[in-house]
Structure formats: C-alpha cells, structure tokens
Amino acid sequence: MPGKIIKHSITVLALFLVFSAPVFGFGKAEEEAAVAMNPEWALCITAFDVSSLPLPQQILGDLLMRRLAKSITDVHHRVRISDEYSYYRDLAWVRALEDAGKKLAAKRAERDLLIYKGYPGWRYKSELKTVDAAIKTLDEEYQKAEEAVMTIEYEPVFILTQENTGGLFPDPPSTGGEYHFCTNKKADAFVSGKISEFHGRIFLRIRMYTLYTRSFEYEDSFIFSTDDMGMVEDEMVGRLMAAISGAPASAISVKTDPENAVILVKENYAGQGDTGIREYPPGPVNVTAFADGYNSSSVSVDLAAGELTELQFKLQPVPKTSFDINFPNHDGASIYEGSLYMGMAPLTITTPVNQFEYIHAETPAGDRTAVIFRAGQTRDVVTLPIAIPAGKDKKPLDTARRKYYGAWTHVWIALPVAFLLSGITLNYQNAYTMSLDPDMYDTYQTLSNVTTGAWIVFSAVMVESIYRVLRYGSTASKSVPKIAK
Structure with a gap:
C-alpha cells in the first residue's frame, strides 16, 4: 500500500512539473521582453543669430541650418554615458512615482468627500468599502513604483524634432530658459549658433545644450571665407555629429600619386595630394581622387570610432x-x-x-x-578635307537661319492683315446688302480686291517659309564637319 501511494505521488508530481513548466517559461519570457524606456534622443536645431551680418549675407544662417539638418540625420543612435543613463533612469523613476502618488492622493481625497455626499448609511458603507479596496490597490502600486528599478535604453535612436523635420527652426531660448525650452519642445538637446563678421571673414560659434547636464555640453567656433564654406560645413557637421553620437570620432588620412591630384571626401574638397589627418563621425564615407591626364579613382570605406583610416591612391595615366x-x-x-x-x-x-x-x-x-x-x-x-573658299559665304548656316526666321516673321505679319481686311470687307458687304447704297458698293468692291491681294501675298509668304525650312535643314546638314574614317 505505501508503495502504491508513493508511486501515485510521483506521477502527480511529474504531471505538475510538466504542466507548470510552460507557465514559468512564459513568465520568464515576459520578463525578458520588457521594453527599455526612453528609446529616442531628440535634437532641436534653432535659428542661427545673423543679426550682426550685413543684410545680403544673412542668408548664410539659413544655408548652414538646412545643411546641418540634412547631414545630421547620418547619426543613427546616441551612446549614453553613465551620468546620462543615471539621469534618465532617475527621471523615469520620479515620474512613475509621481504618477502613482497622484492617483493615490486623488482616491484618498475621494474617500474623504464621501461623508459629504449625503448617502444613506448602507450606501455610504458600500461606497466606503469600494474606495478602501481601490486605495489599498493604489498603495501597493505606489510601493512597487517606489521599489522599481527602471530600464533605460543605452543606445536610443537619434531623431530631429517635428519642427526641424518640417523645415522650421524656432528661435533659441533666452538665457536661463534653456531647460524649459527643451521640455516644451520635447527635445533632449538643442543646437544654437551665432554668425558674425570678423575682419572680412565669417566667424561661426555653435553650441549644444543637453537636458541631462542642464548646460552647454559642446561648444565650437570656426573662422572662414565664403569660398571655404563647403569645407567648413563638412567639418562643422562632422564635429557636431561626433558630439551627438556620444562615440569617439574617427579620422582619415588620404595621400595620392601624383601629388597634384584633387581629393574629395564625402563629395567635398579635402585637399590636394595629402589631406593630413581629418576627423569625421564614424560610418561610411566616399573618397575620390582625380587629376588631369589620369584616370580618376573612388573608394567607399567604413570609418570606425576612435580609429585612423589611411588611404593611398596611385592614379593610372590616361593612355x-x-x-x-x-x-x-x-x-x-x-x-x-x-x-x-x-x-x-x-x-x-x-x-x-x-x-x-x-x-x-x-x-x-x-x-x-x-x-x-x-x-x-x-x-x-x-x-583635313578641302577648305571652304574665302570668297563664298563664310557662314551659310547663319544666313539660312536668318532668312528662315525672317520668312516666318513675314507670315505672322501677312496673316493678321489678311484676316483683318477680310473682316472689314465682310462688314461692308453686309452694310451694302441692307442699304443698297451705290457708294457703299464701290467701297465694298475696293476692299474685296485689297483683301484678295492680301491673301495672295500671304500665300506667297507661306511658300517662301516652306522653302526656307527646307533650305535651313539642307544647309545645317552640309555644315556638319566630316568624320574621319
């Protein structure tokens, strides 16, 4: 008997484990599938201050902003350092706790007001019981929120704010209003810039304010002429992209043979013969080298963060x-x-x-x-074929073209005149038919003869135009240089 009981117990235990395993498995999968909070990192590009520039040069601010908004999208994500991660984790915890606290406080206020509802005793007790149960549940949720450990995305996706995506650039905030500006725009950071004139050149100062530091984390400046604007734009975008991505910048060095070859990096001029070491954000870049008398060469490389990529081009002479x-x-x-x-x-x-x-x-x-x-x-x-004698028309094609246009000019003069005379003649014909005046008849006959002559002239001009079209085509064919066999 004890053996049967033990055997039966083992069977029940085995069945329990079999059926309970999926339940524990699903719970674990559900726990692992928890989505990290704060999966995006938004940047707002504000309008650059160009008030100190002459009016004709103030368009530089708009050009730089739009170039920055277009190129900055090459950043795919941002790497959060420990301080930034801690800030967003604590912020998420405070917001969750605040939300749970508001719900609990509202329910407790509702309980306190029940006595003023005027319910009968049985209704008051029923409502009080329901509210107390809800308060107990909300109190447990508050305790869970207080003890929760928030999971934040370490590498959030980089995006621009909706205004920037739509081509709008808001004015930057005044000093002291940076934090509220970010929260109002739902941005994690914003970029501002100021452009001024410096001894005949352009001085650009650019800054990036980040929400988690509550300060301008990145600042840089550039001095350039308008002729170097493309190169400075590329350098500005590269440095800012490195600051946004949070990853260390990458670098590239390009040398060419021959030494006078022009080098383009990301379709922008980077130097001639030797670029030196130039910093770019990590990612793919196109490099092209070309020189007169040589075949051009192009290559695409993937720049790694914190590493220097060296390229050597040896261009082949054109046969x-x-x-x-x-x-x-x-x-x-x-x-x-x-x-x-x-x-x-x-x-x-x-x-x-x-x-x-x-x-x-x-x-x-x-x-x-x-x-x-x-x-x-x-x-x-x-x-070379036989030369055209100097005595003949040196520009037969130009002459044929000029006469062709002249003939069509005559057509567009003769045609309206013929239509105008036809209309006048028709009016006199109708007037004579109604009045039978002999003088009116003489005028009608004169106009009729003139109108007939006008249509004859138009026909002659039209024939001339057709001839000039054919003549122009024939002359153009003969004017094409011969092709050597």
Missing part, C-alpha cells in the same frame, strides 16, 4: 596617342583643337585615346575646314 594633321597645299594654316590654338600645319597632336576631337583649320586667306574623329581609331595621319 595617349599621337597623330599628324595633314592639310594638303595649305602649309602654314592655323590649326585649332576645339577653340584652343595648337600651331601651324603640318602639326603633330597628342591626345587621350578614344577621345572625340574636333580639329578645324583656317588659312591666311580665310579659307576654313574642320573634321571630327575619335583619337586612336584613325590612322596616324588625319587629313
């Missing part, structure tokens, strides 16, 4: 080819490559392979000729 310009029976003619004077025929020209070239020549007598070809796909000698 070139040489060819002789032959202009039969016209030695001494001036040769032009595009609009650039190259010398006198005969002449050897060196140019990049596969590049289209437009070569034209002009003799001392004024004869001209031209040819189009792709370098490297023709023979070593490029022979």
Whole structure:
C-alpha cells in the first residue's frame, strides 16, 4: 500500500512539473521582453543669430541650418554615458512615482468627500468599502513604483524634432530658459549658433545644450571665407555629429600619386595630394581622387570610432596617342583643337585615346575646314578635307537661319492683315446688302480686291517659309564637319 501511494505521488508530481513548466517559461519570457524606456534622443536645431551680418549675407544662417539638418540625420543612435543613463533612469523613476502618488492622493481625497455626499448609511458603507479596496490597490502600486528599478535604453535612436523635420527652426531660448525650452519642445538637446563678421571673414560659434547636464555640453567656433564654406560645413557637421553620437570620432588620412591630384571626401574638397589627418563621425564615407591626364579613382570605406583610416591612391595615366594633321597645299594654316590654338600645319597632336576631337583649320586667306574623329581609331595621319573658299559665304548656316526666321516673321505679319481686311470687307458687304447704297458698293468692291491681294501675298509668304525650312535643314546638314574614317 505505501508503495502504491508513493508511486501515485510521483506521477502527480511529474504531471505538475510538466504542466507548470510552460507557465514559468512564459513568465520568464515576459520578463525578458520588457521594453527599455526612453528609446529616442531628440535634437532641436534653432535659428542661427545673423543679426550682426550685413543684410545680403544673412542668408548664410539659413544655408548652414538646412545643411546641418540634412547631414545630421547620418547619426543613427546616441551612446549614453553613465551620468546620462543615471539621469534618465532617475527621471523615469520620479515620474512613475509621481504618477502613482497622484492617483493615490486623488482616491484618498475621494474617500474623504464621501461623508459629504449625503448617502444613506448602507450606501455610504458600500461606497466606503469600494474606495478602501481601490486605495489599498493604489498603495501597493505606489510601493512597487517606489521599489522599481527602471530600464533605460543605452543606445536610443537619434531623431530631429517635428519642427526641424518640417523645415522650421524656432528661435533659441533666452538665457536661463534653456531647460524649459527643451521640455516644451520635447527635445533632449538643442543646437544654437551665432554668425558674425570678423575682419572680412565669417566667424561661426555653435553650441549644444543637453537636458541631462542642464548646460552647454559642446561648444565650437570656426573662422572662414565664403569660398571655404563647403569645407567648413563638412567639418562643422562632422564635429557636431561626433558630439551627438556620444562615440569617439574617427579620422582619415588620404595621400595620392601624383601629388597634384584633387581629393574629395564625402563629395567635398579635402585637399590636394595629402589631406593630413581629418576627423569625421564614424560610418561610411566616399573618397575620390582625380587629376588631369589620369584616370580618376573612388573608394567607399567604413570609418570606425576612435580609429585612423589611411588611404593611398596611385592614379593610372590616361593612355595617349599621337597623330599628324595633314592639310594638303595649305602649309602654314592655323590649326585649332576645339577653340584652343595648337600651331601651324603640318602639326603633330597628342591626345587621350578614344577621345572625340574636333580639329578645324583656317588659312591666311580665310579659307576654313574642320573634321571630327575619335583619337586612336584613325590612322596616324588625319587629313583635313578641302577648305571652304574665302570668297563664298563664310557662314551659310547663319544666313539660312536668318532668312528662315525672317520668312516666318513675314507670315505672322501677312496673316493678321489678311484676316483683318477680310473682316472689314465682310462688314461692308453686309452694310451694302441692307442699304443698297451705290457708294457703299464701290467701297465694298475696293476692299474685296485689297483683301484678295492680301491673301495672295500671304500665300506667297507661306511658300517662301516652306522653302526656307527646307533650305535651313539642307544647309545645317552640309555644315556638319566630316568624320574621319
């Protein structure tokens, strides 16, 4: 008998463990799935103070603000240091405790007022019992809030305030009103700037106020000319992004061969030949190098926080080819490559392979000729076609174009005149029909003959216009330089 009891107990215990395991598991998963509070970090960019600038230069403030609002979105999140984390954790705890305390105080005030409701004894006792139960529950919730440990997001998502997202930049707060400004805008920080003139250059001071320090955590200044504005914008954005992200800045150094190559970092000029060490916020950047006579090169790198990335570009020379310009029976003619004077025929020209070239020549007598070809796909000698004699129209295309426009001008003069005369003639015809006046008939006949002549003139002008269209197209086709085979 005892054996059966023990066996039965073991079976019941096993079933209890099997069915209770999911319950404990769900409770653990629910506990692990607790969402961290304060998952976003909002920044407000305020209007830059440009009052000390001359009126034509005050647009600089708007340009810098909008460039900053556009570029600053490259920051994805902010890393909270321990002091900031503690501030938001304590703030969340105070708010939760305050909320629970308000609910408890309101319910206790409701209990105190029950005696003044005028309820009969049985109703008063029932209401009092209900309120006491609610007060007990709220008191337990207050105790839980008092003992709670808040979980705050260590890496909140970075966002701009709704005003900045909509393209609006509010005025900065006055001194002493920074904290209330942040709370009213629901921002964790705001950026303000002041632009002034400094000995013919631009002086920019920028500051960032953070809610958790209740002070301006970041301050920086720049002196630049308007020609260097793009480079300074990039540097300003990079430094501010590093301050916003809370992560250490990254750096990059770029060198090129040849030493005169132009270097672009994030599509902004960064130097020539050697950029030195330049700081940028962590993340991907595009670097491009190019120089005359060399193929350009571009690369995308991911900058790591607190690390220096070094790049070396060795640009490859563009392959070139040489060819002789032959202009039969016209030695001494001036040769032009595009609009650039190259010398006198005969002449050897060196140019990049596969590049289209437009070569034209002009003799001392004024004869001209031209040819189009792709370098490297023709023979070593490029022979210019027969020159256009100086005695002929040197600009047949311009003449054809001018006559074409003139013909259409005549059309738009002759057509309204013909319509106007037709209307006047029709009015006289109607007047004669109604009055049968012989004088009116003579006037009508004269106007009718003039109107007929006007329509004949219009028809002739229209024929001329059609001819000029065809002539213009034919001349334009003949004016295209020949393509060398």
